[in-house]
Amino acid sequence: MIITVTLNPAIDVTYRLPRLTVGEVHRVAEVTSRLGGKGVNVARVLHQLAEPTHAVGLADEAFAEALASELPSTFLPELEEVRRTVVVAAAESTTSLWEPGRQAAPGADLRLLDLLEDWVVDATALTVSGSLAPGVPVDLPARIARLAAAAGVPVLLDLDDAALAAAVGTGAVLTPNEDEAARLLGDAPDDPVVAVKELATRHGGPIVLTRGRLGSIACADGACWEVSPPAGIAGNPTGAGDATAAGIVRGLAHGRPWPEILRDAAALGAAAVAAPVAGEIDTETYASVLAGVRVERIDHEEP
Amino acid sequence: MIITVTLNPAIDVTYRLPRLTVGEVHRVAEVTSRLGGKGVNVARVLHQLAEPTHAVGLADEAFAEALASELPSTFLPELEEVRRTVVVAAAESTTSLWEPGRQAAPGADLRLLDLLEDWVVDATALTVSGSLAPGVPVDLPARIARLAAAAGVPVLLDLDDAALAAAVGTGAVLTPNEDEAARLLGDAPDDPVVAVKELATRHGGPIVLTRGRLGSIACADGACWEVSPPAGIAGNPTGAGDATAAGIVRGLAHGRPWPEILRDAAALGAAAVAAPVAGEIDTETYASVLAGVRVERIDHEEP
Numbered sequence: 147m148i149i150t151v152t153l154n155p156a157i158d159v160t161y162r163l164p165r166l167t168v169g170e171v172h173r174v175a176e177v178t179s180r181l182g183g184k185g186v187n188v189a190r191v192l193h194q195l196a197e198p199t200h201a202v203g204l205a206d207e208a209f210a211e212a213l214a215s216e217l218p219s220t221f222l223p224e225l226e227e228v229r230r231t232v233v234v235a236a237a238e239s240t241t242s243l244w245e246p247g248r249q250a251a252p253g254a255d256l257r258l259l260d261l262l263e264d265w266v267v268d269a270t271a272l273t274v275s276g277s278l279a280p281g282v283p284v285d286l287p288a289r290i291a292r293l294a295a296a297a298g299v300p301v302l303l304d305l306d307d308a309a310l311a312a313a314v315g316t317g318a319v320l321t322p323n324e325d326e327a328a329r330l331l332g333d334a335p336d337d338p339v340v341a342v343k344e345l346a347t348r349h350g351g352p353i354v355l356t357r358g359r360l361g362s363i364a365c366a367d368g369a370c371w372e373v374s375p376p377a378g379i380a381g382n383p384t385g386a387g388d389a390t391a392a393g394i395v396r397g398l399a400h401g402r403p404w405p406e407i408l409r410d411a412a413a414l415g416a417a418a419v420a421a422p423v424a425g426e427i428d429t430e431t432y433a434s435v436l437a438g439v440r441v442e443r444i445d446h447e448e449p
Numbered sequence: 450m451i452i453t454v455t456l457n458p459a460i461d462v463t464y465r466l467p468r469l470t471v472g473e474v475h476r477v478a479e480v481t482s483r484l485g486g487k488g489v490n491v492a493r494v495l496h497q498l499a500e501p502t503h504a505v506g507l508a509d510e511a512f513a514e515a516l517a518s519e520l521p522s523t524f525l526p527e528l529e530e531v532r533r534t535v536v537v538a539a540a541e542s543t544t545s546l547w548e549p550g551r552q553a554a555p556g557a558d559l560r561l562l563d564l565l566e567d568w569v570v571d572a573t574a575l576t577v578s579g580s581l582a583p584g585v586p587v588d589l590p591a592r593i594a595r596l597a598a599a600a601g602v603p604v605l606l607d608l609d610d611a612a613l614a615a616a617v618g619t620g621a622v623l624t625p626n627e628d629e630a631a632r633l634l635g636d637a638p639d640d641p642v643v644a645v646k647e648l649a650t651r652h653g654g655p656i657v658l659t660r661g662r663l664g665s666i667a668c669a670d671g672a673c674w675e676v677s678p679p680a681g682i683a684g685n686p687t688g689a690g691d692a693t694a695a696g697i698v699r700g701l702a703h704g705r706p707w708p709e710i711l712r713d714a715a716a717l718g719a720a721a722v723a724a725p726v727a728g729e730i731d732t733e734t735y736a737s738v739l740a741g742v743r744v745e746r747i748d749h750e751e752p
Binding site: 234241 | 464471480545549
């Protein structure tokens with residue numbers, strides 16, 4: 147069973163209306179909402195792939211109850227409330243309003259670690275994805291990673307800012323994008339391959355640098371690969387990173403070799419772009435693009 | 450005790466941000482939310498005036514529980530969910546997004562009538578304010594008014610559209626605005642006094658035509674009055690109508706004469722404009738403007 151951890155979930159609300167005009171009153175014709183957050187999306191994709199999964203995290207009671215009716219999950223009711231992300235989808239524009247995360251109760255981190263201590267025993271892999279609710283210590287993902295590593299469970303951390311910085315050295319798979327990698331390195335080399343190698347060395351573990359449409363560059367176990375995704379997939383890029391993370395963590399859970407993991411993850415990312423909502427993949431796209439993903443070993447000499 | 454009925458409550462959410470730009474992602478710095486709906490606002494004003502009040506209506510469980518911790522209230526958990534009204538308050542614009550009301554459970558009207566049948570025995574007056582959730586029969590406010598009238602309880606109905614039309618003939622106090630009155634009359638006379646008289650005759654009960662900054666024109670018990678509010682009150686007009694309704698229903702509960710009721714209601718409306726949020730009045734403004742409200746008897750001859 148793969149555990150996905152979400153420390154700042156969200157209710158993703160979409161308002162559909164013909165036109166958004168600043169300064170006016172709009173009667174919204176159609177409201178849809180979906181329980182989300184990056185770790186929840188990872189769990190949804192794994193669930194769709196029939197991979198045994200359990201989503202874990204911090205939320206409020208209503209969210210915890212509602213999600214449990216959709217997906218195997220255990221969310222501790224430690225947040226005042228779960229934030230909403232409102233997307234106003236008009237015919238010719240998409241405008242987003244992201245509420246700030248709400249405060250976590252004191253000691254929420256310790257109660258979550260207690261829970262995970264019991265759960266990791268049965269886990270085949272674990273992810274921690276997304277931002278942290280206010281009040282959650284920035285090193286909680288790193289502590290979770292160490293807990294899992296001590297139990298022999300492979301870990302992927304999809305984090306940013308201070309939580310990502312705190313995770314360097316844990317040995318978990320880190321998946322920064324180019325901005326995050328540059329901030330981590332301070333003075334980033336121009337060549338992304340050199341940057342990824344340097345990060346992997348500092349970190350002492352795998353780095354998968356995610357580059358959106360350009361694919362990814364990964365260094366793990368002393369080797370590096372450049373991954374080129376299939377061209378021509380149009381759609382909704384929200385959630386593509388979570389599907390990619392689902393692909394990597396599934397590969398880790400099954401002990402697959404890195405080139406195979408990276409190919410599968412890139413195909414899942416493309417299949418998420420082709421699906422209308424985050425946390426879903428288009429299975430036909432997945433099947434059709436898998437063979438077309440290019441994964442090239444790059445034997446880059448240090449300059 | 451005054452009962453206020455709300456058949457389509459709302460959670461009023463305010464997002465504060467420097468600027469709203471169509472097509473962009475905004476991280477909202479500040480979120481405030483408040484349990485609302487017109488009848489809830491009436492109850493809040495009465496509560497602030499230390500008038501014994503009980504708010505009743507249809508909602509979901511979370512809303513019912515949360516409101517009960519703020520205000521004496523009983524909301525039946527008959528709605529799928531309580532809608533939100535989102536106000537995006539930027540420095541130079543206010544943009545609103547009103548979610549549609551959610552479906553009421555079949556039979557919710559009958560269960561509410563059962564509840565009110567028990568409650569009206571102890572009531573001194575009753576209001577029904579605002580729109581109806583989908584699934585609520587348009588004549589429910591009229592049926593509530595008849596139930597209360599049968600128990601000798603005076604009623605104010607602040608409604609629009611089909612629910613207002615269905616309430617004509619109940620004898621309750623109706624408070625249409627000019628657009629609503631024109632729609633009711635079909636072919637409305639140019640002179641608003643003639644229109645109000647005609648409506649009062651058709652209805653067989655008091656009409657208070659609300660005209661925003663112009664005040665109101667009321668016909669009741671065979672007499673008519675023009676009410677001119679105090680000038681120079683600036684602020685937030687949202688909720689002013691609910692404070693006016695609170696003033697009228699309080700007067701009805703205490704059996705006060707109409708000129709006094711109308712003066713008090715206009716002062717409360719002005720005091721609501723001076724308060725920052727709907728459902729509150731500025732008590733200093735209320736005290737200072739009360740004597741300045743002009744209530745003139747209009748002995749208008751029929752043409």
